[in-house]
Amino acid sequence: MKKLLYILTTLFTISISAQIDKMEPPFWFEGMNKSEIQILFYGKNIAQNSVSVSNNVVITNVTKTENPNYLFVTIDTKNVVAQTLKFQFKNGKKSFSKDFEIQKRKENSANRKSFDASDVMYLLMPDRFANGDESNDSSSKLQEKGNRSLPGGRHGGDIQGIIDHLDYIQELGATAIWSTPLCEDNDKGYSYHTYGQSDVYQIDARYGTNEDYKRLAAEMHKRDMKLIKDYVTNHWGAEHWMFKDIPTYDWFHQFPGYAQSNYRMTTQFDSNASKRDAKYCMDGWFVPSMPDLNQSNPLVLNYLIQNAIWWIEYADLDGLRVDTYSYNDKDGIAKWTKAITDEYPYFNIVGEVWMHDQAQMSYWQKDSPIAKIQSYNSYLPSVMDFTLHDAFGNVFNENNAGWNDGVIKFYDNFTNDFLYANPNNLLIFLENHDTGRFNQIYQNDIKKYQLGITLLATTRGIPQLYYGSEIGMAGDKGKGDADIRQDFPGGWKGDANNAFTNSGRTEIQKQFFDFTKKLLNWRKNKEVIHSGKLTHYIPENNVYVYFRHNDTESVMVVLNNSLDNQKIKLNRFQENLKGFTSGNDILTGKTIDLKEELSVEGKSSLILELK
Structure with missing residues (x-):
């Protein structure tokens, strides 16, 4: 009877010691630049165990802290293909294992x-x-x-x-x-x-x-x-x-x-x-x-x-x-x-x-x-x-x-x-x-x-x-x-x-x-908006004018922040307007001639694709 109790007690102790409540990260990926991965194992007194891993994978470091419920195990996954590794934990005669998966990485993932x-x-x-x-x-x-x-x-x-x-x-x-x-x-x-x-x-x-x-x-x-x-x-x-x-x-x-x-x-x-x-x-x-x-x-x-x-x-x-x-x-x-x-x-x-x-x-x-x-x-x-x-x-x-x-x-x-x-x-x-x-x-x-x-x-x-x-x-x-x-x-x-x-x-x-x-x-x-140069002009009468431009396109933006309609003299923008005679207003679909003046309603904007 004593022997049976001893066996049951031992099995109970092993099951308790085998408890891993957290493993982070839960898995990793093959072919990563960061090949040395530090796995956190968390469980009651987990640090009392020695640890090894299967398939000739190298454990490069084991870190214990003042809290015995943590064990940080670093492995080198360089050249390790997708597979399931088995970590073996041992404390005296008691032992248990935990699987850790190396998953296949998405093709060309690094260059996303x-x-x-x-x-x-x-x-x-x-x-x-x-x-x-x-x-x-x-x-x-x-x-x-x-x-x-x-x-x-x-x-x-x-x-x-x-x-x-x-x-x-x-x-x-x-x-x-x-x-x-x-x-x-x-x-x-x-x-x-x-x-x-x-x-x-x-x-x-x-x-x-x-x-x-x-x-x-x-x-x-x-x-x-x-x-x-x-x-x-x-x-x-x-x-x-x-x-x-x-x-x-x-x-x-x-x-x-x-x-x-x-x-x-x-x-x-x-x-x-x-x-x-x-x-x-x-x-x-x-x-x-x-x-x-x-x-x-x-x-x-x-x-x-x-x-x-x-x-x-x-x-x-x-x-x-x-x-x-x-x-x-x-x-x-x-x-x-x-x-x-x-x-x-x-x-x-x-x-x-x-x-x-x-x-x-x-x-x-x-x-x-x-x-x-x-x-x-x-x-x-x-x-x-x-x-x-x-x-x-x-x-x-x-x-x-x-x-x-x-x-x-x-x-x-x-x-x-x-x-x-x-x-x-x-x-x-x-x-x-x-x-x-x-x-x-x-x-x-x-x-x-x-x-x-x-x-x-x-x-x-x-x-x-x-x-x-x-x-x-x-x-x-x-x-x-x-x-x-x-x-x-x-x-x-x-x-x-x-x-x-x-x-x-x-x-x-x-x-x-x-x-x-x-x-x-x-x-x-509109690549010209995504990456084109920004050239802007000092606002006058609460009107801000700027251009987005590259070698092939030019867009003129006018923001009239005043309550009044404004007539804008265009001669001051010639370094950006040179060669353009009209603009397509993308907000209204209208074509606007770019001669001497440009009319803009109060509290409104124009976005002109220059032609």
């Missing part, structure tokens, strides 16, 4: 084409866009349940809802989608924005599955559209499984525990900044519910690099947008960015650098002439053009031009393009999910919207449109974030207004949509 200035990016918040699968509005495994009656609650939008309306986005003329994060966010409330992630290898069950996300990319690629993942390197959520059982004390920044960021990103490059201020910018937490990741810890940095590459490869992504880029450890985030672009040489990554000075934003772009002064290179291909956004927020209410008022703000913004390594690779936008709604600021004045979207679609950079702007959606940020993140009308069964269809749109929604559709679809095939 990313987003660029030929694209128009459509930013959407999945929870607020469309509910394609009502069965996943809540999950038994996640705390917050669906509640559409709560403005800041989960409303049920999901990946299927995006797939269901890809034709709508394509019809509009957008060629890429940036969705706010889709990985699991298990916060008790306010989890719909998904920036406080609790598992970065798992799509939130209320949005769908990992396979659904992969299917979204595949459906988009059938339409020659691109999928951009919103990636967060700076922080996770307090519900992240690793924060509940920290691998190593310095996995997160600790003071000890919580300390608030000072949000002063200038301390990252300010040669006069105190070390304390710089530390509290980089290491301070964004908010108490978002533990700040320590990218200077090699284990953390490698984990984030592998996770990003895994998603790109697994889901077949076309780009990344990185949240709060300039709050990261500046050296760590540069290594992260370079590792990804080394793996994918033509891959574009745009970082959120929410600053209000071109030199300061330029600092964070790859090969910046500003950062070069300090021998720093972020390797980040693109940054978000917040100074242009600032101008969009008030210009069209400034009817009377002054030295600093009106469209001169646009002109002044572009005069600083010399500060950027690549101004054509800036993300430009009227608004996004964190800012005031453009149509709220301008009280749904369609003329002002048309002026804004005209500039957005014809100047240098990569245009980004926020969901719903194209149908006149507004929202007051003063009432809270939920008001600028309202549900798209028609995305839920029973919605009285379905703006996804022409017949379901109101008359004003049709005016917004039809103008946007015409402009963006014209832009699709």
Whole structure:
């Protein structure tokens, strides 16, 4: 009897010791530039085991931390073809195994084409866009349940809802989608924005599955559209499984525990900044519910690099947008960015650098002439053009031009393009999910919207449109974030207004949509807009004139921001008009003679393809 009890006890102990709760990444790929892969094994006292692997694969390093529930095992997958490896764990007489798959890589994966200035990016918040699968509005495994009656609650939008309306986005003329994060966010409330992630290898069950996300990319690629993942390197959520059982004390920044960021990103490059201020910018937490990741810890940095590459490869992504880029450890985030672009040489990554000075934003772009002064290179291909956004927020209410008022703000913004390594690779936008709604600021004045979207679609950079702007959606940020993140009308069964269809749109929604559709679809095939030179002229009488031109094409854009009709003398534009006698107005289809004067109505624009 004692012997039987001993055997049963031993078997029970072995089964307990054999428990691996997490293995990350869950698999890897053959033929990767990053061939050394560090696998995280997590389970009760896993570090007490020795580890080996099958098929003559070399283990190059085993790292243990002060937490015995973690074991980091590095293997070299160079020249390892697609197959299933078996990891053997042994602790005395007890042993168990775990399979790890090396999967076949998509052909020519490394050379994938990313987003660029030929694209128009459509930013959407999945929870607020469309509910394609009502069965996943809540999950038994996640705390917050669906509640559409709560403005800041989960409303049920999901990946299927995006797939269901890809034709709508394509019809509009957008060629890429940036969705706010889709990985699991298990916060008790306010989890719909998904920036406080609790598992970065798992799509939130209320949005769908990992396979659904992969299917979204595949459906988009059938339409020659691109999928951009919103990636967060700076922080996770307090519900992240690793924060509940920290691998190593310095996995997160600790003071000890919580300390608030000072949000002063200038301390990252300010040669006069105190070390304390710089530390509290980089290491301070964004908010108490978002533990700040320590990218200077090699284990953390490698984990984030592998996770990003895994998603790109697994889901077949076309780009990344990185949240709060300039709050990261500046050296760590540069290594992260370079590792990804080394793996994918033509891959574009745009970082959120929410600053209000071109030199300061330029600092964070790859090969910046500003950062070069300090021998720093972020390797980040693109940054978000917040100074242009600032101008969009008030210009069209400034009817009377002054030295600093009106469209001169646009002109002044572009005069600083010399500060950027690549101004054509800036993300430009009227608004996004964190800012005031453009149509709220301008009280749904369609003329002002048309002026804004005209500039957005014809100047240098990569245009980004926020969901719903194209149908006149507004929202007051003063009432809270939920008001600028309202549900798209028609995305839920029973919605009285379905703006996804022409017949379901109101008359004003049709005016917004039809103008946007015409402009963006014209832009699709206009190389002169994608990569042509920008030449602009000092505004007069609140009228801004600029040209996009290359060796074969020239486009003249006129923005009349005054209330009055204007007659524009054309002789001052002869360096760009020489040889052209007329222009086709792409907005009206009319041919306009280019003689001595050009008439432009108040609060209106012209886009002339020169002939």
